[in-house]
Amino acid sequence: MAGTAVRGRLTWQVATVGSVSDETASVRTLELDVPGWAGHQAGQHLDVRLTADDGYVAERSYSIASAPDEPVMITVERLADGEVSPYLTEEVRPGDDFEIRGPIGGYFVWPWQDPDSPLLLLAGGSGVVPFRSILRHRAKIGSTVPARLLYSARSLPDVIYHAELATPRDDVEVIYTLTRQQPAGWTGHSGRVTDALLGEVAWPPGQHPIAYVCGPTAFVESVAAGLVGLGYPPDRVKTERYGGVGGP
Amino acid sequence: MDALDGNAIGGLLQEIFGAEMTTAVATCATCGTAGVVAETVVYLRAPGTVMRCRTCGAVLMVVVRREDVNCVDAEGLAALEPS
Numbered sequence: 001m002a003g004t005a006v007r008g009r010l011t012w013q014v015a016t017v018g019s020v021s022d023e024t025a026s027v028r029t030l031e032l033d034v035p036g037w038a039g040h041q042a043g044q045h046l047d048v049r050l051t052a053d054d055g056y057v058a059e060r061s062y063s064i065a066s067a068p069d070e071p072v073m074i075t076v077e078r079l080a081d082g083e084v085s086p087y088l089t090e091e092v093r094p095g096d097d098f099e100i101r102g103p104i105g106g107y108f109v110w111p112w113q114d115p116d117s118p119l120l121l122l123a124g125g126s127g128v129v130p131f132r133s134i135l136r137h138r139a140k141i142g143s144t145v146p147a148r149l150l151y152s153a154r155s156l157p158d159v160i161y162h163a164e165l166a167t168p169r170d171d172v173e174v175i176y177t178l179t180r181q182q183p184a185g186w187t188g189h190s191g192r193v194t195d196a197l198l199g200e201v202a203w204p205p206g207q208h209p210i211a212y213v214c215g216p217t218a219f220v221e222s223v224a225a226g227l228v229g230l231g232y233p234p235d236r237v238k239t240e241r242y243g244g245v246g247g248p
Numbered sequence: 249m250d251a252l253d254g255n256a257i258g259g260l261l262q263e264i265f266g267a268e269m270t271t272a273v274a275t276c277a278t279c280g281t282a283g284v285v286a287e288t289v290v291y292l293r294a295p296g297t298v299m300r301c302r303t304c305g306a307v308l309m310v311v312v313r314r315e316d317v318n319c320v321d322a323e324g325l326a327a328l329e330p331s
Contacts (some may be wrong), residue, residue: 046259107270
């Protein structure tokens with residue numbers, strides 16, 4: 001049955017780079033042309049596979065940055081010792097291609113079972129990527145569920161999607177905390193996300209909110225524990241860990 | 249290498265099982281805790297891919313790829329049920 005796509009199976013397919021746009025000094029968004037893309041849900045990811053001339057293969061997962069009805073986009077942060085991200089952020093040009101498979105995941109997706117739950121998004125660094133997909137999707141489907149994004153970044157120039165997030169949208173609040181460097185006159189929050197800040201930003205548990213936490217592992221563990229401490233049921237705190245790299 | 253979670257092996261598990269598995273419920277054979285695969289602790293290069301119980305830390309599953317074949321050891325799982 002070689003060459004026959006089996007239902008439910010993931011197959012590697014060729015993605016061609018369309019447009020490329022810089023988000024920050026080390027983060028780039030790639031729009032991909034993927035013939036026959038099955039369509040994705042907000043919050044899902046895809047796997048990228050690069051094969052070197054000597055046959056060496058490297059695979060990495062990237063969250064999908066675009067809404068379900070848009071072309072597939074991924075946003076990639078360059079890691080100094082990375083095997084895949086330097087290629088995707090520095091080398092790749094429109095018209096180049098590489099292999100992907102997806103969409104992947106059914107857990108870290110929105111809407112979830114209760115579409116009316118107030119939405120709380122908590123991002124550390126590049127953990128904001130799936131939230132662009134979720135917020136764009138929320139706008140496209142005309143959802144009026146209130147949404148808050150708490151975004152922890154190293155500094156203002158490290159904020160990904162800054163212009164888009166600064167565009168006022170109905171019932172979406174974006175709250176920043178800058179962990180390493182704050183510009184002169186910064187009136188937002190500084191430092192890591194503390195339980196006190198969480199208490200200020202998080203919807204009260206009595207409103208039956210749903211929380212999504214994405215970022216470096218240490219960020220996710222600390223924020224998820226903080227939410228449970230505030231009274232969030234653990235099954236209303238969805239988590240996705242990116243590891244120890246590219247932290248806020 | 250930092251611990252990730254079951255989301256990170258959604259593609260690998262779909263390759264092995266032929267279905268979306270991050271929402272499947274995994275039951276630890278050691279402590280009996282049941283939870284979604286997405287919430288398990290995952291190490292990608294341990295070597296091999298290792299999935300551990302978030303409650304007790306026991307190994308639930310190990311996947312080692314040899315050439316194009318995935319060898320799956322799921323001895324630490326009492327059950328793995330798609331949602």
